[in-house]
């Protein structure tokens with residue numbers, strides 16, 4: 001990379017300023033504010049606040065409901081991440097075999113990616129509509145009454161299914177281009193060295209996809225934790241009740257519905273720590289260790 | 294160790310392009326055959342059909358006593374060295390070399406012994422734990438060789454294995470590969486577009502052009518009696534001089550001289566072929582050329598000039614003093630080749 005040298009310190013500062021201002025205003029300031037308010041107990045009606053130290057955190061981790069949601073979020077994340085990656089990988093391997101580089105197919109699959117999360121949630125709501133949703137009718141064929149928004153498991157299922165559906169195309173595109181960047185001659189060498197197709201996949205193709213895979217793993221965990229907010233919101237229709245929800249949604253529910261800004265802030269800080277940890281893993285371990293060339 | 298038998302083997306790609314016209318030939322056990330020809334002539338296609346990486350459209354291919362048309366690459370008992378080496382980037386050199394054996398359920402200790410032996414043979418012993426990305430081009434090339442030889446296959450296939458190396462390394466590896474093949478005695482098919490590699494390595498050369506086999510023969514047959522004007526001009530640097538001649542009552546007319554030759558008169562126009570080193574400078578010789586350029590090559594010189602209105606190259610030893618201008622020379626009749634001007638095919642004398 002070429003290094004530009006500035007004789008005057010103010011020019012680079014001026015050039016960086018807009019970016020820094022945006023980061024400061026939209027990220028550091030609210031983050032700092034969240035950290036601060038996580039140590040206070042806010043009066044629900046806005047009449048001042050009391051410093052409670054780590055009180056909000058303590059009550060958070062003693063709160064059974066919070067732990068239950070954390071547990072659900074864990075499973076939600078594991079399931080969504082695993083199936084989004086696995087389905088996308090299977091599709092990519094199949095597609096790679098048939099259509100080396102066919103663009104239309106890729107574009108078609110990419111469309112789902114362009115669907116905004118709330119819209120995806122809305123589609124799920126339609127698919128699972130109580131009286132005429134096609135998927136509800138499908139389950140009815142087997143004599144099962146599917147009730148999104150009423151039955152915890154059914155709602156969870158709809159949320160998970162929608163979240164996976166929405167994420168598969170992204171993973172697919174990355175996996176497909178990862179597959180196509182494996183040199184043809186390397187695959188051919190493997191074809192001569194190993195007669196078993198699954199053996200070739202696990203010993204050559206899969207390890208060569210690992211950099212893509214780890215990158216996607218982090219992306220998918222982040223997605224399942226945070227970006228599914230819109231889907232969760234639409235599916236539970238803003239009526240948490242007995243419905244499953246993820247930690248991010250809980251932050252919103254407590255902060256804006258329950259007016260518990262302190263507790264909600266403490267939850268955000270926990271999530272921020274999680275993101276930091278993920279980012280750290282990505283940069284420190286993954287990016288450094290999984291590189292072949 | 295195996296013979297290879299091509300019986301009217303043809304390749305038509307799915308887009309309808311006929312990359313290899315029906316070809317029939319036979320490769321002897323232990324023979325080193327070089328497939329040579331210009332870019333796009335179908336050499337790689339031919340080799341890849343032997344490997345099983347490309348389907349055979351028509352005809353029968355036999356390796357040893359098996360018809361292999363429908364046999365998977367892994368079951369053909371072949372090993373291939375690719376142009377860009379095709380090493381597995383995530384495996385150490387040791388695992389790269391041993392991979393093919395591991396998948397054939399060879400016991401661990403046997404693999405280890407074979408890998409060590411191959412590594413010693415190829416001077417790779419110090420690099421066994423490195424990844425391919427930590428090796429030089431020449432070392433990668435050796436790993437690719439090692440991967441092929443540990444397999445102890447019936448047939449080696451090489452697709453331009455040296456073309457990514459610099460000239461010096463290429464010369465060295467050329468000799469090493471040839472020596473290795475001699476020692477192991479494994480039948481080999483080697484693709485190159487470098488005619489020096491073809492001449493120096495081959496027991497027999499197959500010259501291809503546009504999907505057609507132009508000639509199959511030993512290097513000296515190919516060099517001394519090319520089967521067509523294409524082979525004559527493709528093999529040899531500088532290429533054979535090709536000169537138009539016309540028939541006269543007493544022989545063939547070249548420029549203002551008559552060659553006293555009695556070729557059967559088929560009425561066809563003829564082309565005379567002569568290697569640059571077969572032209573003998575002789576102050577009393579019957580022919581004369583106008584030398585335009587003298588090319589100094591150290592061990593010898595090349596004189597480029599014109600005979601009448603046709604260009605000619607003459608190869609002279611380094612102790613032969615030359616100057617630009619008129620050079621008289623003679624041509625021994627027995628070294629001349631003749632070709633049909635229309636078809637380019639060799640005309641027998």
Ligand SMILES: Nc1ncnc2c1ncn2[C@@H]1O[C@H](COP(=O)(O)OP(=O)(O)OP(=O)(O)O)[C@@H](O)[C@H]1O
Nearest residue numbers: 306308310312331332333334335336337338339486
């Ligand atoms: N998959 C394919 N579909 C259609 N035509 C192809 C395909 N692969 C190769 N060809 C064509 O077949 C011809 C022979 O290709 P091939 O790779 O065998 O050439 P080559 O002699 O190895 O050339 P080079 O010296 O450049 O490697 C070329 O004209 C090429 O364009």
Ligand SMILES: [Mg+2]
Nearest residue numbers: 336337338452
């Ligand atoms: Mg080729």
